[in-house]
Amino acid sequence: MPTNYEAGTFDVIVVGAGHAGVEAAYAAARMGAKTLMLTINLDMIAFMPCNPSVGGPAKGIVVREIDALGGLMGKVIDKTHIQMRMLNTGKGPAVRALRAQADKFQYQHEMKRVLEEEPNLQIHQAMVDELIIEEGEIKGIITQIGAIYRAAAVIITSGTFLRGEIIIGNLKYSSGPNNQQPSIKLADNLKELGLDLIRFKTGTPPRVNNRTIDYSKTEIQPGDDVPRAFSYETTEYIMDQLPCWLTYTSEQTHKVIEDNLHLSPMFSGMIKGTGPRYCPSIEDKVTRFSDKPRHQIFLEPEGRNTREVYVQGLSTSLPEHVQKQLIASVPGLENAEMMRAGYAIEYDSVVPTQLWPTLETKKISGLYTAGQINGTSGYEEAAGQGLLAGMNAAAKILGREEIILSRSDAYMGVLIDDLVTKGTNEPYRLLTSRAEYRLLLRHDNADLRLTETGYKAGLISEERHAKFQLKKQRIEEELARLREVIIKPNETTQAVIRSVGGAELKDGIRGADLLKRTEMHYEHIASLIPSDVVLSEDEQEQIEIQLKYEGYIQKAMQQVEKMKKLENKKIPENIDYDAISGIATEARMKLKDVRPLSIAQASRIAGVNPADISILLVYIEQGKIARINMN
Amino acid sequence: MEFDTIAAISTPMGEGAIAIVRLSGDEAVEIADKLFKSPNGKHLTEVPSHTIHYGHLIDPKTGEVVEEVMLSLMRGPKTFTREDVVEINCHGGIISVNRVLQLVLRSGARLAEPGEFTKRAFLNGRIDLSQAEAVMDLIRAKTDRAMNVALGQMDGKLSRLIASLRQALLETLAQVEVNIDYPEYDDVEEMTIPVLLEKCSWVREEIIQLLQTSSQGKILREGLSTVILGRPNVGKSSLLNSLVQENKAIVTEIAGTTRDIIEEYVNVRGVPLRLVDTAGIRETEDIVERIGVERSREALKGADLILLVLNYGEELSIEDERLFETIQAMDYIVVVNKTDIERKIDLNRVHELAGKHRVVTTSLLKEEGIIELEEAIAALFFEGQIEANDLTYVSNARHIALLHQAQDTIEEALMAAESGVPVDMIQIDVTRTWEILGEIIGDTVQESLINQLFSQFCLGK
Numbered sequence A: 001m002p003t004n005y006e007a008g009t010f011d012v013i014v015v016g017a018g019h020a021g022v023e024a025a026y027a028a029a030r031m032g033a034k035t036l037m038l039t040i041n042l043d044m045i046a047f048m049p050c051n052p053s054v055g056g057p058a059k060g061i062v063v064r065e066i067d068a069l070g071g072l073m074g075k076v077i078d079k080t081h082i083q084m085r086m087l088n089t090g091k092g093p094a095v096r097a098l099r100a101q102a103d104k105f106q107y108q109h110e111m112k113r114v115l116e117e118e119p120n121l122q123i124h125q126a127m128v129d130e131l132i133i134e135e136g137e138i139k140g141i142i143t144q145i146g147a148i149y150r151a152a153a154v155i156i157t158s159g160t161f162l163r164g165e166i167i168i169g170n171l172k173y174s175s176g177p178n179n180q181q182p183s184i185k186l187a188d189n190l191k192e193l194g195l196d197l198i199r200f201k202t203g204t205p206p207r208v209n210n211r212t213i214d215y216s217k218t219e220i221q222p223g224d225d226v227p228r229a230f231s232y233e234t235t236e237y238i239m240d241q242l243p244c245w246l247t248y249t250s251e252q253t254h255k256v257i258e259d260n261l262h263l264s265p266m267f268s269g270m271i272k273g274t275g276p277r278y279c280p281s282i283e284d285k286v287t288r289f290s291d292k293p294r295h296q297i298f299l300e301p302e303g304r305n306t307r308e309v310y311v312q313g314l315s316t317s318l319p320e321h322v323q324k325q326l327i328a329s330v331p332g333l334e335n336a337e338m339m340r341a342g343y344a345i346e347y348d349s350v351v352p353t354q355l356w357p358t359l360e361t362k363k364i365s366g367l368y369t370a371g372q373i374n375g376t377s378g379y380e381e382a383a384g385q386g387l388l389a390g391m392n393a394a395a396k397i398l399g400r401e402e403i404i405l406s407r408s409d410a411y412m413g414v415l416i417d418d419l420v421t422k423g424t425n426e427p428y429r430l431l432t433s434r435a436e437y438r439l440l441l442r443h444d445n446a447d448l449r450l451t452e453t454g455y456k457a458g459l460i461s462e463e464r465h466a467k468f469q470l471k472k473q474r475i476e477e478e479l480a481r482l483r484e485v486i487i488k489p490n491e492t493t494q495a496v497i498r499s500v501g502g503a504e505l506k507d508g509i510r511g512a513d514l515l516k517r518t519e520m521h522y523e524h525i526a527s528l529i530p531s532d533v534v535l536s537e538d539e540q541e542q543i544e545i546q547l548k549y550e551g552y553i554q555k556a557m558q559q560v561e562k563m564k565k566l567e568n569k570k571i572p573e574n575i576d577y578d579a580i581s582g583i584a585t586e587a588r589m590k591l592k593d594v595r596p597l598s599i600a601q602a603s604r605i606a607g608v609n610p611a612d613i614s615i616l617l618v619y620i621e622q623g624k625i626a627r628i629n630m631n
Numbered sequence B: 001m002e003f004d005t006i007a008a009i010s011t012p013m014g015e016g017a018i019a020i021v022r023l024s025g026d027e028a029v030e031i032a033d034k035l036f037k038s039p040n041g042k043h044l045t046e047v048p049s050h051t052i053h054y055g056h057l058i059d060p061k062t063g064e065v066v067e068e069v070m071l072s073l074m075r076g077p078k079t080f081t082r083e084d085v086v087e088i089n090c091h092g093g094i095i096s097v098n099r100v101l102q103l104v105l106r107s108g109a110r111l112a113e114p115g116e117f118t119k120r121a122f123l124n125g126r127i128d129l130s131q132a133e134a135v136m137d138l139i140r141a142k143t144d145r146a147m148n149v150a151l152g153q154m155d156g157k158l159s160r161l162i163a164s165l166r167q168a169l170l171e172t173l174a175q176v177e178v179n180i181d182y183p184e185y186d187d188v189e190e191m192t193i194p195v196l197l198e199k200c201s202w203v204r205e206e207i208i209q210l211l212q213t214s215s216q217g218k219i220l221r222e223g224l225s226t227v228i229l230g231r232p233n234v235g236k237s238s239l240l241n242s243l244v245q246e247n248k249a250i251v252t253e254i255a256g257t258t259r260d261i262i263e264e265y266v267n268v269r270g271v272p273l274r275l276v277d278t279a280g281i282r283e284t285e286d287i288v289e290r291i292g293v294e295r296s297r298e299a300l301k302g303a304d305l306i307l308l309v310l311n312y313g314e315e316l317s318i319e320d321e322r323l324f325e326t327i328q329a330m331d332y333i334v335v336v337n338k339t340d341i342e343r344k345i346d347l348n349r350v351h352e353l354a355g356k357h358r359v360v361t362t363s364l365l366k367e368e369g370i371i372e373l374e375e376a377i378a379a380l381f382f383e384g385q386i387e388a389n390d391l392t393y394v395s396n397a398r399h400i401a402l403l404h405q406a407q408d409t410i411e412e413a414l415m416a417a418e419s420g421v422p423v424d425m426i427q428i429d430v431t432r433t434w435e436i437l438g439e440i441i442g443d444t445v446q447e448s449l450i451n452q453l454f455s456q457f458c459l460g461k
């Protein structure tokens, strides 16, 4: 046993410096809380244990949301990517999303540098073993070597480290991701404190040396050749991009798998944790979709200053010698040298229905959890949670209002609401289809949705806020103008309309209505009725989307309004569900478990049906009437 | 969803010449205004509270006049529910009330659950505290029973059909989603507009088909198919004529399609009756004699109601007894006609044969007993086990309303697809259709789409 010593007092302690931890620490420090960030290995800050990429559908929008609130992920990836692409450009605006291939080493270095600059943030390398709890409140933590740090708020962001176990073939050993030290005592401690844990599993493919890849057998996948950025603050763009490459599995790949299936820990029963369906291993894919002749394999560089290449699509936990055969079976990789083997990892996570929507645990006041520990998977999901946990922990310490995003505010709202209301029985990944209002949760309007919230919290600078307000005002004014000004059916007008293949005007038409035509764009309208102010591309896009899809947007807004009414029906925190007669047993159990804050949240719990909601409403109303009567 | 606008028929069915459809909620006035056209062109949104207005209800889809109505408008909080309330007074027949109800439901209102107006009154503080427990019991009991009835009532074939429509929509949606969430997979087929159009059109056709054949819809549109049965000369044609004459205002003629028969369509105290095979009966050509008992059994199969006519002035014959046997498993009313002549029939025996079925005596010649007969018909339709009937009706009306909504949303999707709207927008209305169909069969689990996505496609790194 080490001798304990008092090592310092802080407002907020963040355990972990993964994607959740860095956002949490940065936000808390920026909001004015004296913050300490502890991590097992300082060289692994914001490490990407799996694919070197950030963004994509839904996830890319989360990165924009993080940026709109004043978080880090967008800014850092803007500086450290090797290529960027806008996805789904052929579809509607609601599903467009940005994806970047990261230089994962530069990403870590840049993140570390930015955090080191923060005056309110102290960074320290340490393994946290124990939490100090007094009367249901967090008081601080104790490290492996006996250092005691005190704080009234602690955020745990331990990722896949809790009792982590790596599995390759029939080999299983205690480890964090990429052979880092696992976190065992902390897992035991959380259990002792009465938190329910669940065992999940994920995996990663092998890496190869690009010196040994025959790219002539693959297809090139370049980035977009226009400047792109996640952050609203980014002004410099990286135009020197590296491509990715596409190849496929072969018949031989499938044969290797079939011949060696008995060696897979997935099938031998060695792996007990639940893996994500959206991240199946290659052995999973081949057995479950046996009629598919081949699967895509993307070759993604891990950075500019390395030859290591991530083999996306070949995630596996087969023994290393089988992995080598697998690689050799892929066109282009016949002679590729494997640098690291793929592996599966099992780990503990916290059952997320034990959390309030602020990500504070219900059991222990002041203790927050964020990131993969809450049952999610993915860097962006982790970062989003980290940011909100950091904001809420700081808000609590500073006596400010808590920050809860609704399902119509942000994908992050969807993510957290799903976690704390429904829980999850597999690692949770965001998908656009999880959002019922995805038309409102767009890539292009993340700033309009969230900048104000970030500003109020103190994470958005005055300068940026002023710029934002100006943008908003210009958009509103231009929208108003287009709704007002009438375009006359003269020869100039008809010529413009003809040039895009539209039907000529019979009468005058308002600018807004002409823009609603599929073939018309803002620039056409602006050429007919020029505006005094020249709008930026962003602003033009905003106007076009808001007008073109007005009908759909309004429909969605009406639904949101309805939901808001139920959201505003708050359930008193001290409600005694046992005292309510008439609620079905299953519903009562779920309600006691989740303790929803509003009727809307209650109605989203599986197993709580409309009759239970009605009775709940009656009861709450009864309480109100009783109070009125007493006064 | 709580606090949306609810609607229901608030007068007992089949009674009285006037029926009321009541709306309550924030959008009550707005919804009524969408449908209402007053002769002087005033809008309900502009009229003062607690006023009554005369006008017509117009179907906004077709522009056709649906009903002539009196409409009272009362704004909250001085109403029973403390919300805005609109009461639409229309003709009392079950057809017209239901048309009005369906119109309102298609325009944004939701069919009220049993006891829901009372519940709202309570929630809005209109009813006092002492009644709280009672209200809770009421909600629990009624909602559970309505659910059970609604589900129990669903015919297996119908729910299977709806489930298959949903599955088709789900697969379509999964295909749309997979292209959105996994754009890098070039081996997953893009959901193209033509494919989407094809799928959606098919679903639309099926929904329309369903609406045409749904039992409530059929009865409302076509009436209860009713056969007047009896030996020659007992007074079948006379019975038909008096029913038709009594209710002549609503007689319509529908030409039969397969055989050359004229069917009489009458409305008896709100119950629509379609008197079948009336041509044969009119010509005093006896259906039983003509086609024999065996085949008349066939002809009777499709009937919802039988009126068995006996002669008061004659003894029961073997044929009479045989007719009783033929119809024993069906809904029927016995009409003992010609009470104005001397009784020869053994009424005790008639009651014995009729069992739990009603027996009415008439003299069609003297126009006696017709009111009693009409009451017996109405009672058969509305009473019996009143609760169950009420709830059956509710769940059916709900199904129809939902099917109409599903039709509307899928049509919006189709229209959007035709006008070049991006697939992920069209998807909004397709999803909505899928959800609405789910409400009919009581299945609204959100996870299904994601499950479908990962079972249909091979995704991920």
Ligand SMILES: Cc1cc2nc3c(=O)[nH]c(=O)nc-3n(C[C@H](O)[C@H](O)[C@H](O)COP(=O)(O)OP(=O)(O)OC[C@H]3O[C@@H](n4cnc5c(N)ncnc54)[C@H](O)[C@@H]3O)c2cc1C
Residues within 6 Å of the ligand: A015, A016, A017, A018, A019, A020, A021, A038, A039, A040, A041, A044, A045, A046, A047, A048, A049, A050, A051, A126, A127, A128, A129, A157, A158, A159, A160, A161, A162, A177, A178, A183, A186, A202, A203, A204, A279, A343, A344, A345, A370, A371, A372, A373, A376, A377, A378, A379, A382, A383, A429, B461
């Ligand atoms: C092998 C593997 C494969 C993956 N595959 C995918 C995938 O295919 N798709 C996908 O979306 N996501 C995948 N992920 C998940 C993704 O990497 C994580 O979701 C994301 O990194 C989680 O971020 P985090 O901040 O929650 O945790 P991490 O990034 O894991 O960070 C955890 C941090 O906590 C610190 N820590 C832990 N315990 C202690 C302690 N006791 N004391 C001090 N510090 C501690 C660690 O040092 C580390 O800094 C994979 C992860 C792994 C490991």
Ligand SMILES: Nc1nc2c(ncn2[C@@H]2O[C@H](COP(=O)(O)OP(=O)(O)O)[C@@H](O)[C@H]2O)c(=O)[nH]1
Residues within 6 Å of the ligand: B230, B231, B232, B233, B234, B235, B236, B237, B238, B239, B281, B282, B284, B337, B338, B339, B340, B341, B362, B363, B364, B365, B366
């Ligand atoms: N006395 C008397 N005669 C009736 C009555 N109802 C019908 N009739 C007569 O009975 C005869 C046969 O009637 P009809 O309706 O043609 O019988 P159907 O053969 O069953 O269709 C006609 O002459 C009618 O006028 C009744 O209530 N009393």
Ligand SMILES: [Mg+2]
Residues within 6 Å of the ligand: B233, B236, B237, B238, B280, B281, B282, B283, B284, B285
């Ligand atoms: Mg006759």
